[in-house]
Amino acid sequence: MKNIVLIGMPASGKSTIGVILAKVMGMDFLDADLVIQKREKKRLADIIDEVGVEGFLKVEEEALLSIETQHPTVIATGGSAVYSEKGMNHLKKEAKAVYLEVSLEDLKQRLSNIKDRGVVVKKGQGVDDIYRERIPLYEKYQDFTIYEKGKTPENIVEEISNQDFSS
Numbered sequence: 179m180k181n182i183v184l185i186g187m188p189a190s191g192k193s194t195i196g197v198i199l200a201k202v203m204g205m206d207f208l209d210a211d212l213v214i215q216k217r218e219k220k221r222l223a224d225i226i227d228e229v230g231v232e233g234f235l236k237v238e239e240e241a242l243l244s245i246e247t248q249h250p251t252v253i254a255t256g257g258s259a260v261y262s263e264k265g266m267n268h269l270k271k272e273a274k275a276v277y278l279e280v281s282l283e284d285l286k287q288r289l290s291n292i293k294d295r296g297v298v299v300k301k302g303q304g305v306d307d308i309y310r311e312r313i314p315l316y317e318k319y320q321d322f323t324i325y326e327k328g329k330t331p332e333n334i335v336e337e338i339s340n341q342d343f344s345s
Contacts, residue, residue, distance in 0.1 A: 222234075
């Protein structure tokens with residue numbers, strides 16, 4: 179079985195769904211945001227404050243490139259991981275990517291405090307801007323898309339676990 183890489187907007191539930199999915203499928207779980215925090219010994223928001231958006235994206239790419247798995251693993255990426263072509267190609271060598279698609283309306287409700295969450299947002303951008311900018315990137319890297327509207331995490335996990343991850 180291949181790894182499963184979860185991609186999608188910040189607050190789309192990648193980490194929450196990833197933990198449940200790993201349990202259901204008997205896989206390991208890895209949260210790429212926690213890999214970054216462990217490597218840098220800082221919160222994501224603090225890293226962004228200190229090195230800016232471009233600096234953070236370099237840190238994130240290095241963290242993505244460092245991920246190696248020994249066993250089938252569910253990997254929850256940060257919402258900005260798709261900005262790194264090298265990082266995504268590295269993860270997808272041994273994985274299928276599942277795009278957790280959330281509507282703009284739902285995203286706005288979930289991302290009420292964008293700064294404290296450590297979300298990569300360029301100066302002058304808002305939720306609408308990152309949504310429009312990232313959608314094509316998520317679509318580029320996805321092997322499967324799961325539409326979250328009206329679904330519980332358990333529904334989403336069931337839908338993902340019914341996909342074929344063997345090839």
